[in-house]
Structure formats: structure tokens, C-alpha cells
Amino acid sequence: MIWYVLAVVLGLALIAAVAALVVTERRPRPPKPAVATAAVMGREALDVVDAGLRRLTGECLRSGRSLPDLFAVVYSEERLGLLLAGAEATAPAPWIAEADGERWTISPDDLHRPGPEGEPALPYALTVTVGLDGADRVLVDLSRAAGPVSVVGPDEEVRGLARAVITEALSSPVGALAEVTLVGSLAGDGLVDGGMPRTSRLHTAASLEDAFARAASASTGAPEPGSSEVTQIFRLIEGSSRIAVQGEAPHLFVVASSQLPRRQGALDGLRRGDALLVLGDAPTGWRWRADADGSLDTGALGLEITRHAGRLA
Numbered sequence: 001m002i003w004y005v006l007a008v009v010l011g012l013a014l015i016a017a018v019a020a021l022v023v024t025e026r027r028p029r030p031p032k033p034a035v036a037t038a039a040v041m042g043r044e045a046l047d048v049v050d051a052g053l054r055r056l057t058g059e060c061l062r063s064g065r066s067l068p069d070l071f072a073v074v075y076s077e078e079r080l081g082l083l084l085a086g087a088e089a090t091a092p093a094p095w096i097a098e099a100d101g102e103r104w105t106i107s108p109d110d111l112h113r114p115g116p117e118g119e120p121a122l123p124y125a126l127t128v129t130v131g132l133d134g135a136d137r138v139l140v141d142l143s144r145a146a147g148p149v150s151v152v153g154p155d156e157e158v159r160g161l162a163r164a165v166i167t168e169a170l171s172s173p174v175g176a177l178a179e180v181t182l183v184g185s186l187a188g189d190g191l192v193d194g195g196m197p198r199t200s201r202l203h204t205a206a207s208l209e210d211a212f213a214r215a216a217s218a219s220t221g222a223p224e225p226g227s228s229e230v231t232q233i234f235r236l237i238e239g240s241s242r243i244a245v246q247g248e249a250p251h252l253f254v255v256a257s258s259q260l261p262r263r264q265g266a267l268d269g270l271r272r273g274d275a276l277l278v279l280g281d282a283p284t285g286w287r288w289r290a291d292a293d294g295s296l297d298t299g300a301l302g303l304e305i306t307r308h309a310g311r312l313a
Helices: 002-026 043-063 108-112 155-171 208-218 232-238
Strands: 070-075 080-084 096-098 103-106 127-133 136-141 149-152 179-183 202-205 251-256 275-279 286-290
Touching: 043 070, 043 080, 043 103, 043 108, 043 127, 103 108, 127 155, 149 155, 155 179, 155 251, 155 275, 155 286, 179 208, 202 208, 208 251
Parallel strands: 149 275, 149 286, 179 202, 179 251, 251 275
Antiparallel strands: 070 080, 070 136, 080 103, 096 103, 127 136
């Protein structure tokens, strides 16, 4: 009798142990940390992004539709995604609308298949890498900010992110038409010394007012109707509610917060389509924080950046 009772008890214990194991196995496990591949980290990723934006611009031009109001691009080896500020449920082929039209995606393979030629991605020339979200590369169109893009945090992190943004704006195929001006003390404090490519598109100015004035005077403005310079892309940009600049190369101005003029109207010279990057706190626009652990808080944009661009080199 004792052996029978003992066997029953052991049997029940075994059943309970097996049941607990099954519950444990069925319980959702936290995902393993994703690591970006060399293809996502490297220059080839920017080539894919550029091809995607050119294809997008070309498809919109051929279909007679306005450019989508995108503010960010997310790239993995499997797909290229556009994040839109305004949902558009119908995307031009071969793009696919997802998340109720707030995201358009395309397979990189579709960009390599024979198809219509793309167009210069001038409207998105200030789209630059801000960092990684796990295994994905995240780029943001700085021109979408309705004011300065300010970056706060430890000085080394802020300057590292700014250096990466400037370098990519001047060397990436996406920003092949962009201009950059370093303002005030940033023009000579070594921010971009070293690996910065030699280019005539990098300028300096003593003040932000001077920088705006020089950019305006250097602009050729809109070409005359009937001129050979009146390209299809110019007409597309002119007809877009998103971009007011007419056929002009977007301009990125970079200034320290201590030299950002605070008087009313000081930023009136910043055209739509241009961007102002401020190292330190600024009163309006996007406010980002680069933390000591390498992450980036993008504030109102809501993008999760686990490793900012300054840490990718």
C-alpha cells in the first residue's frame, strides 16, 4: 500500500513538472538582440536608399502624383521602407503601402530589375543616417523639421553625431546635391577635420545671418520658362506642397546653440527644404538627445535609435 501511494505521488509530481515545462516553453521569450549586417552599415546601403528615392521620384513624376511627405527611411537587407508624415493608402508600383498607408516598402531586388530610369532625388537630399534601430538603418529627412534640429547630451556624443551627419550629407549619393555651411565657431574648431572629403559644397560663415544671405545670393533661383534647365524634376518640385524651393539644392546649416540668434525673425532666412542643425538646446523644432550609451532619443519623431550615427564609424 505504501509503495502504491508513493508511486501515485511521484506520478503526479512528474505530470506537474511536465506541465510546468510545457507552459514555460509556450511563454513568449524576449527576442534576441538584432545586429546590423555589414551591408546595412556600409556604403552600399546608401546606394540602395538613393536608388529607392530616385525610383520613387521618377514613378511619381510619370504618374503625375505629388511626392509623398516622407520624414524617415528605414533599411534592412530585406526591404526599404519609407515612413510618411501623412498616410497615403495607394503607393506607386512597385512600392507597397503598409500600416494604413503610413509606410511604403519595396524589396531591394525590385530596384535592380529592369524598369524606368529614376530621377535625381533632389527633394530628399537632406535625408541622412541618424543611427541604427537594432538591425535596421534609420535615416531622417532633416528638411522636414519645422525649425531647428537641436541635439543635446554629452559634448562628445553631440559632436560625433553632427560630424557623421555632415560627412554623409557631403559624401552620400542621396545628398549629392546638398550644400553645407558651418557657422561661427564651428567653422574652425576641428568639427569636420580629418576624414571629411574635399568638396566645394562645404562652406563657412561668421554668423547665421551671413550664412543665410550667402546661400540666397548664390542661388540661381528658378530658370526662365522654356529654358533647357527647366527639367521635369523642377516642375515636380514646384508643384509639390511639401517643398517651396524651386529647383534649388537643399542647404544644411550647422551652428552651436550659444551662437543661435534668439531675436524674433532671426530664422526667417531658412527656406523650406533647408535644415538647421544646432549643437545644443534650441527653443523650437525637433529636440534630440544623444546619450552616453550611444542611443539617441528622437523626441516627437518617435524613432527608436539604439546606436546613433556618431558611433557607427
